[in-house]
Amino acid sequence: MTPPGEAPGRALPLLPTRGLVLFPKMLAPLFVGRGRSVRAVERAFGEQSPLVLSAQREPGVEDPGPDDIWPVGTKARVLHLSRLPDGSMKVLVEGEERVRIVRYEATEPCFLVTAAPLSRQRRPTARTRSLARRVRDVFARYVDLHPQLPDEAQDVVQQTEDPDEVADIVAAHLQVGDEEKQALLAMESTEQRLVALLESLAEEIAALDLEQEIGRKVQERIERGQRQALLREQLRVIRDEIGEAGGGEDDDEGYRGRLAALALSPAARALAERALRRLSELPSLSSEVAVVRGHLDTLLGLPWGRLAPSEVDVAAVARHLERTHHGLRDVKDRILEYLAVCRLRGADQPATILCLAGPPGTGKSSVAQSIAEALGRPFVRVALGGVRDEAEIRGHRRTYVGAMPGRIIDGLLKAGVDNPVVLLDELDKLGSDWHGDPAAALMEVLDPAHNHAFRDAYLECEYDLSRVFFIATVNDVDAVPATLYDRLEVIHLSGYTLTEKLAIARRHLLPRVARDSGLRPGDVRYGRGALARLIRGYTREAGVRELERCLRRVARKVARRHLESGLALPVTVTVADLADYLGPAPWED
Ligand SMILES: Nc1ncnc2c1ncn2[C@@H]1O[C@H](COP(=O)(O)OP(=O)(O)OP(=O)(O)O)[C@@H](O)[C@H]1O
Ligand SMILES: [Mg+2]
Structure with missing residues (x-):
């Protein structure tokens, strides 16, 4: 050498x-x-x-x-x-x-x-000899467990004395990746190689043990399933013999009745029929019953063509928006123009989705709700903020534990009609990660070329979304994924002036806040300059959300003092009272 x-x-x-x-x-x-x-x-x-x-x-x-x-x-x-x-x-x-x-x-x-x-040890030390023995023993167990390794491999190793040779032979037989094998080949110290081999062997044996365990469990489950099927069949024969109907059928009848009354698509009907059949086969205590029922409830709970009156009465919407929202002249005009186009197109979906953009509290969500009210259609809000998982839009496959339909199908379940107003709230807060791209899924929802056949993974069949009236809201238009942005008809709500805020507070917020606090409108009044002082000293915002919150705090205090210490109503809140109700003003007037 x-x-x-x-x-x-x-x-x-x-x-x-x-x-x-x-x-x-x-x-x-x-x-x-x-x-x-x-x-x-x-x-x-x-x-x-x-x-x-x-x-x-x-x-x-x-x-x-x-x-x-x-x-x-x-x-x-x-x-x-x-x-x-x-x-x-x-x-x-x-x-x-x-x-x-x-x-x-x-x-x-x-x-x-x-x-x-490579340098090798001339004479084995006591330590390498004992390590080699350990490797031989552990290797024997590995060969036992591994289906692809012949028993002869063991014999060869048992007959080898030299620790380095033991290491070579065992490494050659180890079913690990090439990188790991190369590392075992290149290691100079015999002792190190043997230790590394022991580690690899231990890992591999643990993995094989686990595989065997899983294999055994699967086998057991199959056997149990076969046993149950056999027992169920026997039970059915026994019931037939004594002339007794099977259990759970009353329930099936309920489903069947609903199924007959609904205008399901052929694919959905086939799915429902299959689920019903499955239900009648399952033992009533089986955990799968709940899963199958959940699917049936979703299938049969969808509107399947049921519609709210779909006439778009532009003048009625104009009147209602005027009643519920102060100002917003341009915004209202653009909404009405959009609706007029919708009306002229009739059943055809508008090519773009109405999108209200603006800072928090400027009335985006509440304008959308007013539109729904005026159109006489159910209103469903789908919060998209923080949605990262595509399955939130498209549904989870039912093989997942706790699977659910996506939020769009869920919205239709809640709405009960196929043409509700669905508010896609905070479209700009949509995330994305390795769970897929919810924005892409949403594109399918919004695309008139595809959304008549929207597929939800939980539902497992197509559903027609083409009659849904979508309205989106965003705070920051720039944060909307570009592909989605192209589909939007953006209307900006820029924020209110002090005068506008005062009018909104007097006409809309104060009456509502009073009602919500159990008072009568007019029970809480604001003296000269008090509201303006409240707005300037206690709020810093484009919208009126903070303002509404302050008015609520005042109203709650008034209600409590009225009950506890007999404060006489109506109360007039003056500039001097503000600190008493709201604490010191955070901002200089
Ligand atoms: N022009 C307005 N007239 C009457 N009330 C208004 C007006 N603008 C806003 N409001 C009221 O202000 C409150 C906040 O509005 P809303 O929740 O619609 O804000 P938003 O724009 O959706 O905010 P965010 O971006 O935080 O969701 C609501 O109670 C709404 O009714
Ligand atoms: Mg909102």
Whole structure:
């Protein structure tokens, strides 16, 4: 043996391998097809000399250079060679010893390298001997558990004494990735190799144990299922014999009646029929009953063509918006224009979705609700803020535990008609991550070319969304995904002036706040300048949300004082009283 570090003998041909890390003492058949590799084998075989096999770092590299090849490989002999008609060859090699490639002498016509044997322990120590024994024992258990390893593998290892050889043979048989094998091949210290092997073996055995355990459980479950099916069949025969109807059928009748009355699509009807059949087969205590019922309830709970009156009365909407919202001249005009177009298009969906954009508290959600009221259609709010999972829109497949339909289908369940006003609230807060892209799912919902056949994963059939009246709201138009933005007809609500806020407070907020606090409108009055002072000193906002909150706090205090200390109503809140009701003003007037 050439001592390491010293210039070794002549250069040897090198064969880069893919998907194979050859160890000493190991026999391996391989196909050689690449030109340089064929020439390397021919040279070694012709000269009756050994060659070096070393694995490629990336098996995908077709024409590897020295940097693509691991520096530690195995010197081997070609025992057998047969040429195939296409110029490639099949060879049988046997590993001899581990070597480190010291230098590449040539790359043409084949790789020629000088290689030095890896240093090895001359004489085994007590510690390596005992480690080797442990490896042999653990390996025996591994072979027992592993379906693909022949028992002979064990015999060979049992007969090997030398710790390094034990390591080579066990490593060769270990069914782990090439990277891990390469690491085991390149490790210099025998002790380290044996320890690493013990670790790998322990991990592999744990995985195999788990696999076996799962296999056993699956088997048990299948057997239990078959047993149950058999018992159910027997039960049915017994019931027939004694002339008793099966359980749960009253319930089925309820479903059947509803199914008959609804205008389900053929696909949905087939699904419902199947679910009903499943329900009658399942034992009533089975946990699957709830799952099947949940699906049926969703299928049969959808409106399936039921519609609210769909006439768009533009003048009625105008009157209602005027009643419920102060100001917003441009906004109201644009909404009415949009509705007029909808009306003229009749059943056709508008090409764009109405989108109200503006800072918080400027009335976006409440304008949308007013539109729904004026149209006489149910109003459903779908909060999109923080929705990251595509399944929130498109539904979870029913194989998931706790699966649910997506929010759109859920909205229709709540609305009870196919043409509700659905508010897609906070469209700009839509997220996305590895759970898929909810914005893309929403595109399908909004696209008139596709939404008559929207597929919800939970429902498992198509549903027609083409008659839904969608309205979206956003705070920040720039944050809306570009693809969605193209579909929107954006109307901006910019915020209110002090005068507008005063009018909104007097006409809309104060009466509502009083009612909500159990008072009569007019029970809480604001003296000269008090409301303006409240707005300037206690709120900083474009909208009126903070303002409404302050008015509520005042109203609640008034209500409580009225009950507890007999405060006489109506009360007039003056500028001087504000601090008493709301604490010191955060902002200078
Ligand atoms: N012009 C208005 N006339 C009457 N009330 C209004 C007007 N603008 C806003 N409001 C009232 O202000 C409150 C807040 O409005 P709303 O909840 O619609 O705000 P928003 O724009 O949806 O805010 P966010 O972006 O935070 O959702 C509601 O009670 C609403 O009725
Ligand atoms: Mg809102």
